[in-house]
Amino acid sequence: MPVQDLILQRFPETFPDFQPIDDDPVFNPAVHLALGQPERRYSLAELGYESSQLTEPTPSAVAATDCFQVLSDEGVSALYHVCKQLEAYTTSNPRIARNTRGGVYRSRFIRDLSVSPEVTEHLSALIDSPLLPHAMGHQLAHLNYQPLTLGENVDKWHYDTLQVDYVMFVTDPNAVDGGEFQYFLGTRDEMAELHKAGKKIPADRVVAPPIPGAGYAVLMQGNYVVHQACGLQSEGERITFVNGYSFTNPAIEDFTAVKQLRMADPAEIVNAEYARQMAYRSAQHLQACINTPNYTDTDATVEQLQRARNELDVAIKTLQDSEDEALKHFGD
Numbered sequence: 001m002p003v004q005d006l007i008l009q010r011f012p013e014t015f016p017d018f019q020p021i022d023d024d025p026v027f028n029p030a031v032h033l034a035l036g037q038p039e040r041r042y043s044l045a046e047l048g049y050e051s052s053q054l055t056e057p058t059p060s061a062v063a064a065t066d067c068f069q070v071l072s073d074e075g076v077s078a079l080y081h082v083c084k085q086l087e088a089y090t091t092s093n094p095r096i097a098r099n100t101r102g103g104v105y106r107s108r109f110i111r112d113l114s115v116s117p118e119v120t121e122h123l124s125a126l127i128d129s130p131l132l133p134h135a136m137g138h139q140l141a142h143l144n145y146q147p148l149t150l151g152e153n154v155d156k157w158h159y160d161t162l163q164v165d166y167v168m169f170v171t172d173p174n175a176v177d178g179g180e181f182q183y184f185l186g187t188r189d190e191m192a193e194l195h196k197a198g199k200k201i202p203a204d205r206v207v208a209p210p211i212p213g214a215g216y217a218v219l220m221q222g223n224y225v226v227h228q229a230c231g232l233q234s235e236g237e238r239i240t241f242v243n244g245y246s247f248t249n250p251a252i253e254d255f256t257a258v259k260q261l262r263m264a265d266p267a268e269i270v271n272a273e274y275a276r277q278m279a280y281r282s283a284q285h286l287q288a289c290i291n292t293p294n295y296t297d298t299d300a301t302v303e304q305l306q307r308a309r310n311e312l313d314v315a316i317k318t319l320q321d322s323e324d325e326a327l328k329h330f331g332d
């Protein structure tokens with residue numbers, strides 16, 4: 001690389017010390033993808049969010065979609081093959097009994113699927129706003145596996161630690177008893193109130209989008225849509241793939257719940273990945289200043305620099321605060 005060129009990588013060139021899987025298929029979007037459309041989208045307003053309740057800025061009015069196809073049959077079988085190898089690396093946290101995170105550092109297939117421009121463009125259209133694959137490796141390709149205890153929920157009611165994600169079934173949800181993915185038709189605050197009062201969630205406020213098979217996904221603004229993954233009611237296999245995105249526009253503030261992530265992943269890795277996320281955002285602000293200098297408006301230039309600095313100030317403050325925070329959820 002000529003020294004005068006500055007090149008930023010969407011995915012890093014150095015990885016944590018993770019053992020790669022043995023048999024890693026080559027991701028081929030022409031073969032493995034079969035992108036389809038959802039029938040329905042739910043808006044944030046339908047969930048009860050008024051604009052005053054949107055505490056984290058969002059450029060999209062879409063809360064969630066029902067299911068749409070992502071992978072072809074070949075894509076499903078290649079991903080399943082990778083997921084079975086990554087099952088050796090599951091960890092537990094107070095929300096999820098068995099998940100594998102950081103698979104992008106172990107499998108090139110999963111990495112290429114996670115950052116696929118074809119998928120990213122498709123999802124951007126579904127959510128009416130340009131997206132970028134998340135800059136934090138552990139926010140990509142999160143894998144959930146059914147708990148070893150029958151009936152135990154795969155994941156409790158919660159909202160996510162990022163802006164946008166999709167949840168895709170790697171196994172056929174119709175081949176098992178239970179294991180539904182569910183949305184709460186309400187806001188985070190309403191769910192918190194129900195949980196605090198020990199009340200049952202009214203059945204008419206829970207939606208389980210029908211999923212026709214493996215390779216189908218639902219997309220959502222994960223930090224606003226409260227959701228859960230139910231347990232299996234009889235022996236079977238349930239694997240889901242959850243991939244994270246950020247809104248491309250750096251004027252939309254970052255939403256990364258770093259302290260929550262430190263409860264699920266090694267702190268040093270979370271910190272390195274988060275620094276990357278914020279450095280990338282800072283670079284997005286600086287790009288205009290570097291590539292297209294404004295020769296007539298110094299105030300606008302100062303604003304660009306301030307935005308770039310603000311990302312770094314937020315990141316430094318967050319990284320210097322090592323206090324723990326319990327993993328949040330709304331129970332079963």
Ligand SMILES: [Fe+2]
Pocket residue numbers: 158159160222227
């Ligand atoms: Fe989630």
